[in-house]
Structures are given as structure tokens and as C-alpha cells.
């Protein structure tokens with residue numbers, strides 16, 4: 001290998017083009033949609049022939065907070081008070097009182113000793129795993145269906161990464177027994193899984209962690225604002241003492257930025273060792289203002305999560321009764337599992353043709369064979385929006401049986 005001449009620039013470009021063509025042939029090439037409107041109950045999609053107004057089923061703004069006037073006003077106030085950007089990383093000069101205020105609010109809300117705000121939820125996972133699994137004798141044990149940010153954090157960390165079968169307590173127990181000699185073990189799960197919308201058996205997982213002396217990290221990104229008392233997530237609902245809870249302001253809080261809640265010492269360790277926290281500019285003040293206001297919104301309207309679950313439940317039941325492969329659940333995420341790439345793309349295109357935006361979810365976001373549409377129900381949607389969706393899916397279902405050449409809705413789940 002060392003004796004071959006290096007590839008020319010032209011050869012490298014050709015290889016990259018070939019890689020993209022292969023992705024396209026596999027139905028896995030991704031494109032960036034451009035939206036000319038807020039990402040609300042409807043959106044305006046830029047398309048080659050012009051613009052199209054579509055019903056939007058792809059936003060994780062579950063409570064519809066991002067476009068509530070009071071949340072936008074709070075963002076504007078924070079922007080006017082602190083400026084458009086934070087200016088630097090928190091440990092340099094970027095630590096503004098709005099960052100600390102959000103941390104205090106989150107810690108209080110989740111009854112945690114402390115919290116740390118990061119620029120994204122992705123960064124929160126990276127910085128936690130790098131900080132806590134910092135030596136070769138450390139082990140990270142994650143559920144197979146954990147988010148890419150947990151996987152990437154585990155890859156970046158010095159410790160060894162192991163996986164257990166999704167929601168399988170016996171397999172987790174096995175991995176914990178296998179690693180009894182490790183210096184430090186971290187078990188990573190999500191209270192609500194991002195692509196399936198199902199929930200982790202947190203009580204059993206927490207008991208196993210205690211029994212084996214492992215730390216428990218629960219990513220509550222899709223649970224905050226959706227389940228638990230007043231939307232406080234899965235741990236709060238079940239009385240589970242996770243060592244660290246990860247969250248994001250980018251979903252139910254209608255803003256941007258990640259957070260970590262837990263014991264002071266663990267948070268301090270992340271402040272000192274979490275490179276993606278240390279070496280990245282603090283979140284913009286407007287995002288902090290918006291997130292704080294959304295927490296106020298949840299406090300003043302604690303019925304919102306329950307309403308969201310009820311409305312999502314109605315859509316889930318309707319789709320299941322139409323015969324689609326939709327797993328049971330109670331979150332705002334409704335996966336319609338169709339199997340391989342092509343039927344997922346076809347179903348997405350069919351919905352688009354009828355005015356509904358629901359992109360196909362394909363590997364590597366989901367395992368091969370688990371392609372799906374992932375519908376997010378939000379409180380921004382009106383009853384008539386949901387009704388339209390259900391009608392279009394009923395019509396798609398009958399055409400689907402007739403036309404789909406591929407395995408169709410009976411494909412394997414994730």
C-alpha cells in the first residue's frame with residue numbers, strides 16, 4: 001500500500017461520485033429539503049416547480065412551542081438583552097446569566113442537584129460519554145437503538161463500547177456480568193426511543209444498574225414535554241434515579257440546546273472533561289430565552305403532555321386499524337414500518353402528492369429492513385389536520401396493497 005502512488009485529485013472526486021451513486025442506487029441518498037416558512041403545522045416546501053404548502057408531520061416541536069407568540073417574544077427579549085451570539089465557549093467568556101438561569105430552571109424542574117446546558121443535545125451526549133468513560137478500563141453499555149449521538153459519544157470515549165438487545169433486561173444483565181471487572185460502567189438508554197417511540201423498562205434497568213454498581217444515563221429527548229408529571233419525562237414518572245438525564249431544548253421546548261441534569265460532581269466532571277462542551281461556543285441567548293419560556297408554558301399548562309398523548313393515540317389507533325404496521329406506544333412518535341427503502345420512499349412520495357410531508361426514514365437512521373415513515377404528532381396540529389392524514393393513509397393503504405411491488409407494510413420492524 002505504501003508503494004502505490006497516491007490517488008490524483010480527479011480519482012478522489014470520481015470515487016466520491018461513485019459512493020454517492022451507490023447510496024442513490026440503494027435508496028439511501030439524502031437531500032436537504034428547503035422550507036420557506038416556519039416548521040409548524042404546515043410548511044412551505046421549495047420544489048423544482050415552485051413552492052408547495054404541505055401538512056407537516058416531521059417536526060419534533062411536540063408542544064408547538066416554537067411558534068407560540070410568548071416563546072418567540074421571550075427569544076426576542078433574550079436576543080435584545082444579550083445579543084445575537086454568545087461570543088465564546090462557556091469556560092472562556094460565553095457564560096451568560098441566561099445560560100445559568102436555564103440550568104437552574106431545569107435542575108429545579110427535574111428535582112436534580114444541578115444541570116448543564118450545551119449547544120445541542122448531540123453535544124450533551126458526546127460530552128457526557130467522553131467525560132465518564134475516559135479510560136480504557138471503562139465500559140459503555142448501550143441499548144442497540146440508542147441515538148447516533150450516544151453511539152458517537154461511545155466511539156469518541158476512551159472506554160469500550162458494548163451493546164445490548166433493545167429493551168432486553170436479560171441481555172443487559174449478561175453484559176453487566178461480563179464486565180464486572182471494569183473500572184466504571186455506564187448504561188445508556190432512552191426513556192422514549194427516537195425512531196420507534198417505544199419506552200425503556202426504566203425500573204428494571206435502574207435495578208440492574210444498582211445491583212451491578214453501574215451508572216445509568218437516560219436520554220429523555222423525546223420524553224420531556226410528552227410523558228411524566230407535567231412533562232418531566234420517564235424517570236420522573238417512574239421515580240427512577242438516573243445518575244444523569246440528558247435532554248434537548250430542540251423538541252418539546254421549541255428552541256435549541258441540550259442539557260444534562262444530575263449530581264454536582266458528575267456535572268463538574270463534564271464541565272472539566274467534556275471536550276464538545278469546553279471547546280464549543282455557548283448556545284445563542286435567544287434559544288435560552290425561548291427554552292425558559294417553554295418551561296413556564298409547561299408549568300402553567302400542565303395538561304399539554306396528556307393532550308398530546310391523547311391526540312397521538314387517536315392517530316396511532318386509526319392507522320393500526322387501517323392495517324399499517326404501527327407499534328403500540330403512547331409517545332408523540334408514530335412509526336409506520338414498511339421494511340425496505342423503496343416502499344418507504346414510495347409511501348412518502350404518495351403522501352407528498354396528497355399534500356403531506358413525512359420523509360422516509362432509512363438506514364443508517366434505522367436498521368436495514370426497518371425503513372419507515374415517522375410521523376410526529378404535535379399540539380400545533382388541528383383536529384382537521386389529523387383527520388386529513390388519516391383519510392390519506394386509508395386511501396394509500398388500499399392503493400398500497402394493489403401497487404406495492406416490495407414487501408409492503410408487513411416488512412420487519414426495527
Ligand SMILES: Cc1ncc(COP(=O)(O)O)c(C=O)c1O
Nearest residue numbers: 120121122147194219221248250
Ligand atoms: C434521543 C436523542 N438524543 C439526542 C438528540 C440530539 O438532540 P439535538 O437535536 O438537540 O442535538 C436527539 C435528536 O434528534 C435524539 O433523538
